[in-house]
Amino acid sequence: MIFSKKKIIIAYTIEKCSKCGMLKKREFIDGDCLFSELSKCNSCDGTSIIEKIFGEELES
Amino acid sequence: MELTNIDFDQLFGMSDDSNPLMMLIWILPIILFVFYGQRIQLYVTSGEIKKALKKLDGYKVDSRSELIIYLKKNLKLDDDPTEKIDKFLEYFTIMPVDMDPNGIVDKVRHTVRMREDYTREHIKLLSSQINDLELTKVQTLLEIASSLQMIYKIVNHMFLTAKKQNNYPLILPLQMLLPFIMEQAEAMSKSIPAFKTGQPIGDGIGPMVVGKIMLDCEKETIAFQTILAKTDFDGRKLFFIKAEGPGSTVGRPAEALETIVSNSEIDAIIMVDAALKMEGEESASIACGFGAAIGGIGTERFQIEEIATQKNIPIFSIVVKQSVKEAITLMTKQIAEKSNDVTSQIYEMIKENTKQGQSIVIIGVGNTSGVPQ
Numbered sequence: 001m002i003f004s005k006k007k008i009i010i011a012y013t014i015e016k017c018s019k020c021g022m023l024k025k026r027e028f029i030d031g032d033c034l035f036s037e038l039s040k041c042n043s044c045d046g047t048s049i050i051e052k053i054f055g056e057e058l059e060s
Numbered sequence: 061m062e063l064t065n066i067d068f069d070q071l072f073g074m075s076d077d078s079n080p081l082m083m084l085i086w087i088l089p090i091i092l093f094v095f096y097g098q099r100i101q102l103y104v105t106s107g108e109i110k111k112a113l114k115k116l117d118g119y120k121v122d123s124r125s126e127l128i129i130y131l132k133k134n135l136k137l138d139d140d141p142t143e144k145i146d147k148f149l150e151y152f153t154i155m156p157v158d159m160d161p162n163g164i165v166d167k168v169r170h171t172v173r174m175r176e177d178y179t180r181e182h183i184k185l186l187s188s189q190i191n192d193l194e195l196t197k198v199q200t201l202l203e204i205a206s207s208l209q210m211i212y213k214i215v216n217h218m219f220l221t222a223k224k225q226n227n228y229p230l231i232l233p234l235q236m237l238l239p240f241i242m243e244q245a246e247a248m249s250k251s252i253p254a255f256k257t258g259q260p261i262g263d264g265i266g267p268m269v270v271g272k273i274m275l276d277c278e279k280e281t282i283a284f285q286t287i288l289a290k291t292d293f294d295g296r297k298l299f300f301i302k303a304e305g306p307g308s309t310v311g312r313p314a315e316a317l318e319t320i321v322s323n324s325e326i327d328a329i330i331m332v333d334a335a336l337k338m339e340g341e342e343s344a345s346i347a348c349g350f351g352a353a354i355g356g357i358g359t360e361r362f363q364i365e366e367i368a369t370q371k372n373i374p375i376f377s378i379v380v381k382q383s384v385k386e387a388i389t390l391m392t393k394q395i396a397e398k399s400n401d402v403t404s405q406i407y408e409m410i411k412e413n414t415k416q417g418q419s420i421v422i423i424g425v426g427n428t429s430g431v432p433q
Contacts, residue, residue: 011259011390030257033306034268034431035275052399053260053430055390 009055019046028053098228105228105235109219112238116212119249123205124149126252130201135187135194144186148179148202149209169359193258196285196307200255200429204248211245247385254390255308260430262386262395266332269402270302270424271433279433282319286311287433293407295416299324305428310356313423314363320421321367327418328374329364330409332402333425334387334395335379344394345381346401348409353377354425376413378405388427 011028015038022043038048093100124145131141153175156167176199183198184190190198215234222231254261260268277289282301289300299320303311320326333353337343352364352375368375380402386392406422414420 009390011257012393028257028259033258034260035272036432052396053391054393054396055259056393 006059008058010058011053011055013050014052014054015048016051017041017044017046017048020044022048023051024048099226102222102226102228102231105231106219106223109215109231109234109238112242113212113216113219115242116208116215116245119245120205120208120212123201123208123249123252126256127198127201127205130256131186131198135198136189137187138185141186144182145202145205148182149206151175151206152210165359165362168357172357172359193307196309197255197258197429200308200427201252204252204255208245208248211241215241243384247388250385251388255429258306258308258430260391260396261388261427262382262391263334263388263426264391264428264431265334265380265395265399265402266424266426267302267305267428267431267433268391268396268424269332269399269406270300270422271305271428271431272399273403273422274300274302274433283312283315285309286313286316288316288320289433293410296410296414297324297419298410299326299419299421300424301421302424302431302433303426303428305431305433308427308429310425310427312360313354313425314360314367317364317367317421317423321371321373324419326371326373326421328376328410328414328420329368330406330420330422331364331375331377331425332406332423333377333379334382336387337381337383341381343382343386344392344398346398346405347379347381348405349377349379351375351377353379354423374413376409378402378409 013026013028013032015024015026016022020041020043022041024042032050032053034050034053036050038050040046041048128142128145131137131145153171156164156171158164179199179202180195183195183202186198215238218234219231222228222234251261253259273291274287274289277291277300279287279289281304282288285304285307287302287304291298291300301311301313301316301320303309303313317329329352331353333355335347335353337345352361352368354361354364364375367373380395380398382392382395386395410420
């Protein structure tokens, strides 16, 4: 269709600190896996785990 | 020449029924449509189907090349896989005869498992160092490429047959089914990146909810590619089952249930799955109901229903509604955000429908790609 916009899906990863519960949203990178432990939380000494991985549609 | 005073009534004979020009204008199209109407419709419909076929061909070619690129990039191959992959894509499955339906489920299960086992063994032959995670990914990508090839072949066959016979009615069923076929094919084609990168798909909401609960529990393998975790909740014993993640598999929940039921007395079964939404229904809405919520060709559902009926165990279901595309492509934000609501719904259902001291099996049904436990 002439006027339809092209939709792009961007994958995001949500990290959640198991201690303070702080959420961080970033773009998905290869190797990200749900519930896997990541580096230390930025605001406390707790460890972040990947809480969610999902796609969001962007119109271009 | 004066162009301003043309009498259109006179030109087209609107005031005179005997004008031959007017008669031709009316009668010619009628004759044309009476004798060649179907052929004209055939040409118009052919154009639409040709466009769809071009798209299907693109999906078929892309899925094949994506699979070959993935194999070359991610596996240490013993030799060039192209020839073997092309051979795999041509494999077909002949379903058992159903004239006598007695025992058909066992026959279907045997045929399908035989195909799966064969594919698995031959993928292992491509690379001797392939691990289980990569194996399930390649198996899924192969299934997608093979299905897209089959869809293209069938649509092309129906189209060419109708064209060859110049038979318009023959092309009608294809024209009616085409939007649904294209929706499925497009969804399959768009699911490839999610499976390649090990991202969770919409269908994985059941395993995602159960997998999260399982995280702190002790786990054991109960059936092929199927994991069990036991825990206690409010005086009840809970058995959680899901396919073994993060590989792309649905496991064998029916076999797992059979093993549990043979060793323990079960009072209720709760199944958590993704379900296809109806048009007009909101995506990612949660619904509860009765009966076994499990898709596939029906063998797993049959076995679960058989066990539940024999042992008189009630089956409850929680489903998260989604479209075909949402179910097999990267999980949407709306679906992912419903995971905590589904977890609360499971515990609410347990409290409402069971008593303390009872045992409940909770099955997270669906493809567990990108969802560990």
